[in-house]
Structures are given as C-alpha cells and as structure tokens.
Amino acid sequence: MKQITIYTDGSSRGNPGPGGYGFICIYPNDTDKMRIDERGGREEMTTNNRMELKAVIEALKFFDDYYAKNTPTTYEVRLDSAYVLNGSTKWLHGWKAKNWISSTKEEVKNIDLWQEMDSVLKGKEIKWTLLKGHSEIFGNERCDEIATAYADNKKIDLYSGFLAEYKGAEEVLNIKVGAPTKKSSKNKSPAYSYVSMVDGKISIDQTWDECKKRVHGKKALFKKSISKEDEGNIVKLYKVSS
Numbered sequence: 001m002k003q004i005t006i007y008t009d010g011s012s013r014g015n016p017g018p019g020g021y022g023f024i025c026i027y028p029n030d031t032d033k034m035r036i037d038e039r040g041g042r043e044e045m046t047t048n049n050r051m052e053l054k055a056v057i058e059a060l061k062f063f064d065d066y067y068a069k070n071t072p073t074t075y076e077v078r079l080d081s082a083y084v085l086n087g088s089t090k091w092l093h094g095w096k097a098k099n100w101i102s103s104t105k106e107e108v109k110n111i112d113l114w115q116e117m118d119s120v121l122k123g124k125e126i127k128w129t130l131l132k133g134h135s136e137i138f139g140n141e142r143c144d145e146i147a148t149a150y151a152d153n154k155k156i157d158l159y160s161g162f163l164a165e166y167k168g169a170e171e172v173l174n175i176k177v178g179a180p181t182k183k184s185s186k187n188k189s190p191a192y193s194y195v196s197m198v199d200g201k202i203s204i205d206q207t208w209d210e211c212k213k214r215v216h217g218k219k220a221l222f223k224k225s226i227s228k229e230d231e232g233n234i235v236k237l238y239k240v241s242s
Contacts, residue, residue: 037158075126
C-alpha cells in the first residue's frame with residue numbers, strides 16, 4: 001500500500017487579484033524510498049478559494065500516472081480551507097445531483113474547478129485533515145510561503161528529492177529530533193550518540209571522531225542525538241528514507 005501525505009495552500013492578492021498555490025507531496029517511489037516534492041503555480045486574476053482548490057487538484061493529479069496501474073494507494077490531504085474540505089466531502093454529491101445548481105438556486109461558484117475536482121477524486125481513498133492556518137505547522141506554513149511567492153510573482157526554490165535530505169523532514173513526519181533551539185543558534189546540547197547512514201546502512205557511534213571517520217569523503221547522512229529517544233527518532237527518520 002502506497003501512502004501519500006499532501007499539504008496544500010492557496011493565496012490571492014486582492015481576492016480577486018494575482019494568486020498562487022502551493023503543495024507538498026510526501027510519498028514512496030516505486031522502490032519504496034521516501035521522496036518529497038514541492039510544487040506551485042500562478043494565475044494573474046483569481047480568488048483565494050480558487051487557489052485553494054487548484055492546490056489540491058494539482059497535487060492529486062501529480063500521482064495520476066505515477067504508480068503502476070492498480071497499485072493500492074491512500075492519500076491524506078492536509079489543508080486549512082474548510083471550503084475545499086466541505087465541498088469535497090459534503091457538497092459535491094448534491095451539486096452533481098442537482099446539475100451543479102447550489103442551494104441558492106444559482107450555478108455553483110467555481111464550477112469549472114469543482115468539476116475537475118470531481119474527476120480527480122474518482123477512485124481515490126482520501127483522508128482529509130483540516131489544519132488551523134498560520135499556526136506554525138511546518139507543511140502548512142511552507143505551502144503558504146510557496147503560494148504567496150507565486151502570487152507575488154517572486155522566485156522561490158522548490159525542493160524535489162529524498163525525504164531525509166529535506167530541511168523540514170522531521171516536522172512533516174511529526175518526528176521530534178534534537179532539543180528545541182532558537183533558529184539563529186545551533187544545538188549545543190551534549191551528544192548522546194552520532195547516527196549516520198552510508199549506502200543505506202545505518203550506524204551509531206559514541207563519538208564524533210568515530211562518526212567522522214565513517215562518513216568522511218562519502219555521500220552520507222549524519223546527525224547528533226541528545227538522548228536515547230532522540231537517537232531512535234533519527235534512526236526512524238533515516239529508515240523511511242533509505
């Protein structure tokens with residue numbers, strides 16, 4: 001079973017006005033190595049609701065042809081738009097039954113995107129998780145950063161690669177690694193151990209000199225742990241990405 005986690009967000013300057021959307025996908029590739037991709041897009045004249053819709057649509061479409069046919073796949077979509085969540089889980093069926101006429105006897109707003117949403121939802125098993133926006137949830141905050149950059153037509157670097165090498169890997173996996181520190185300072189806590197991964201093999205060393213000897217000159221991942229629990233969480237982080 002392939003399990004995919006998706007964060008999404010949308011933004012519009014002026015509502016209507018220039019807008020953007022962003023999404024982050026966390027997923028296993030065809031050899032079950034965990035990857036993460038950041039994506040976004042822009043429209044010159046749009047609304048916030050349309051960008052929230054577009055983010056989810058484009059994220060789900062990203063996987064339409066990714067896996068082999070009939071590969072069992074589940075999705076969790078984490079978003080801060082009640083409009084998109086309620087429309088997708090409660091209102092969509094009624095709109096279709098009434099030929100896309102809303103309870104106010106008018107055509108459903110954003111009908112083009114809702115019809116596209118209806119199409120991309122078919123055959124997908126989805127868990128919807130409503131987040132509180134701007135509450136320091138890393139995935140949500142990063143999607144907002146992507147969406148607003150596109151809305152403002154500003155350049156932004158988007159990551160595409162293995163999860164263990166992603167700057168926010170711990171946060172999007174909900175794994176706590178290392179003691180809380182200020183963003184401007186480094187973790188000065190004493191080392192419990194040093195965890196490394198070289199060529200997919202995970203090792204634990206008690207000193208930095210031992211770890212340095214193991215990883216020097218090689219393409220490797222390594223991190224200091226500050227407790228037994230922290231060591232276990234780093235091992236877990238590396239395992240899902242190996």
